[in-house]
Amino acid sequence: MILTPKIVARIALVGLLGVLLQLSFFSQVELFHVSPDILPALVVCLALLGGSLTGAVAGFSIGFFVDCLLVEALGVSSLVLLGIGYLAGLYRERFEFRGSLVPALLCMGLTLVAELGFGAIQLLLGIDAPVSVLIVRDILLKSVYAFFLGWPIYLLVRRSLRPALVEEPKVQRRRQPKVLGV
Amino acid sequence: MYRKQVRRRRAVLALLIVGSFVLLTITYGQGSNGLQRGVSTIFSPLQGVADRALKPARDLVDWFDKTFDARGENSRLKSELAKSREQAVAGQEAMQENAELRKLVALDRGPVLAASAYEPVAGRVIARSPTEWRSNVTIDVGSGDGVHVDDPVISGNGLVGRIAAVEPGSSQVMLLTDHESAVAAKVVPAGVQGVIKPEVGNPERLILDFIDSTKLVHGGQTVVTSGWRAQGLASLFPPGLPLGEVTKASIVDQEAKEQADVRPFADISNLDLVQVLTGGSRG
Numbered sequence: 001m002i003l004t005p006k007i008v009a010r011i012a013l014v015g016l017l018g019v020l021l022q023l024s025f026f027s028q029v030e031l032f033h034v035s036p037d038i039l040p041a042l043v044v045c046l047a048l049l050g051g052s053l054t055g056a057v058a059g060f061s062i063g064f065f066v067d068c069l070l071v072e073a074l075g076v077s078s079l080v081l082l083g084i085g086y087l088a089g090l091y092r093e094r095f096e097f098r099g100s101l102v103p104a105l106l107c108m109g110l111t112l113v114a115e116l117g118f119g120a121i122q123l124l125l126g127i128d129a130p131v132s133v134l135i136v137r138d139i140l141l142k143s144v145y146a147f148f149l150g151w152p153i154y155l156l157v158r159r160s161l162r163p164a165l166v167e168e169p170k171v172q173r174r175r176q177p178k179v180l181g182v
Numbered sequence: 183m184y185r186k187q188v189r190r191r192r193a194v195l196a197l198l199i200v201g202s203f204v205l206l207t208i209t210y211g212q213g214s215n216g217l218q219r220g221v222s223t224i225f226s227p228l229q230g231v232a233d234r235a236l237k238p239a240r241d242l243v244d245w246f247d248k249t250f251d252a253r254g255e256n257s258r259l260k261s262e263l264a265k266s267r268e269q270a271v272a273g274q275e276a277m278q279e280n281a282e283l284r285k286l287v288a289l290d291r292g293p294v295l296a297a298s299a300y301e302p303v304a305g306r307v308i309a310r311s312p313t314e315w316r317s318n319v320t321i322d323v324g325s326g327d328g329v330h331v332d333d334p335v336i337s338g339n340g341l342v343g344r345i346a347a348v349e350p351g352s353s354q355v356m357l358l359t360d361h362e363s364a365v366a367a368k369v370v371p372a373g374v375q376g377v378i379k380p381e382v383g384n385p386e387r388l389i390l391d392f393i394d395s396t397k398l399v400h401g402g403q404t405v406v407t408s409g410w411r412a413q414g415l416a417s418l419f420p421p422g423l424p425l426g427e428v429t430k431a432s433i434v435d436q437e438a439k440e441q442a443d444v445r446p447f448a449d450i451s452n453l454d455l456v457q458v459l460t461g462g463s464r465g
Contacts, residue, residue: 019246021232025232025236028309029244037313052195056195072316073205073206074217075203086195118313127361130389159428
């Protein structure tokens with residue numbers, strides 16, 4: 001990805017819209033008693049398109065913004081999201097990914113990592129109440145939702161950052177010449 | 183060249199990780215700071231607009247979710263209705279008796295009516311925490327509407343939480359299901375006192391903790407705020423606000439753990455409109 005001030009502004013806008021959509025829509029709807037969390041998937045998609053550095057910075061910034069809006073202790077969401085952003089970017093840099101399932105599977109896997117990481121940090125900081133086993137169901141269902149939402153998020157993010165993407169031009173197949181009379 | 187890039191990447195990553203830990207160390211347990219207040223003030227009108235614009239889509243998803251739940255809910259509600267009818271008859275008798283007794287002792291304001299000293303301010307939920315580990319919502323009323331930190335927040339069904347932070351145009355509500363929440367409560371009519379605490383990850387279960395194991399609590403009894411006041415200290419919540427219904431109170435749990443299970447009256451997962459009780463006297 002070629003980062004110009006315009007593209008950085010676009011990434012910031014994508015992050016802002018993603019956070020607003022999460023807090024005003026996805027966090028307030030429930031399917032099977034669990035709300036989807038699109039923020040890890042959004043960070044993964046940004047990292048898959050921009051690499052590990054873009055992923056880490058985007059994750060940190062999105063987490064920081066969420067914590068500011070929710071008036072929570074700063075740093076928790078940043079730490080988790082920068083971690084998965086870096087991991088997704090590293091995957092993109094180390095391995096060549098082909099196939100449309102890869103972004104969705106990465107979104108699912110890294111959402112699971114993010115939710116577990118978030119839980120681990122909260123437990124380390126101290127929880128003043130017992131923890132229900134239903135939290136396991138929540139974490140697993142959030143990962144499943146991330147699988148289904150990952151692909152459309154990836155397409156939307158790729159579309160919005162298209163001018164910055166360095167893509168190999170598709171090799172166009174030439175039509176077979178028609179042999180007259182056959 | 184490549185090594186330089188890798189080194190730069192690692193340096194930025196290390197900087198961000200250290201930055202996160204520094205932020206966490208500085209801000210953990212400190213409440214809202216100037217930066218958060220500023221960001222929240224700037225973006226709360228935008229959140230309000232997004233909330234209103236996305237409400238039809240939210241309602242559609244909720245409709246699908248509730249349709250799945252409706253079948254199981256129907257039989258439960260039928261049995262609850264039958265029980266409520268019995269309680270309503272008993273309640274009417276008690277109210278009549280209560281009115282007569284009040285006249286006798288010339289009490290025009292009982293403790294349950296202390297909530298009327300509060301000025302209710304209606305607010306709409308405009309944002310919600312994305313994770314189950316935290317349980318708070320943002321509402322579209324703030325200090326400009328007379329809201330203060332620690333004001334009780336109620337919905338049509340009972341207490342839902344208290345104000346944790348206030349900005350001019352919005353406030354953060356710490357819900358009953360947040361792990362830091364604790365509300366002094368009592369069971370009526372048994373009179374057993376305790377503290378309502380959440381179970382993280384399960385918004386449909388609260389725990390009535392530290393109850394007196396010598397007095398037994400039974401399933402179906404109502405739990406309300408106790409609103410105590412002693413030696414200059416007072417509960418943050420007025421007395422008599424409905425909290426929930428005792429669902430499971432085994433003798434073993436009560437005697438060994440001094441606990442009982444409570445189902446909250448308020449649908450804490452699907453809050454839309456709430457009221458903040460501003461002013462008034464605590465406890």
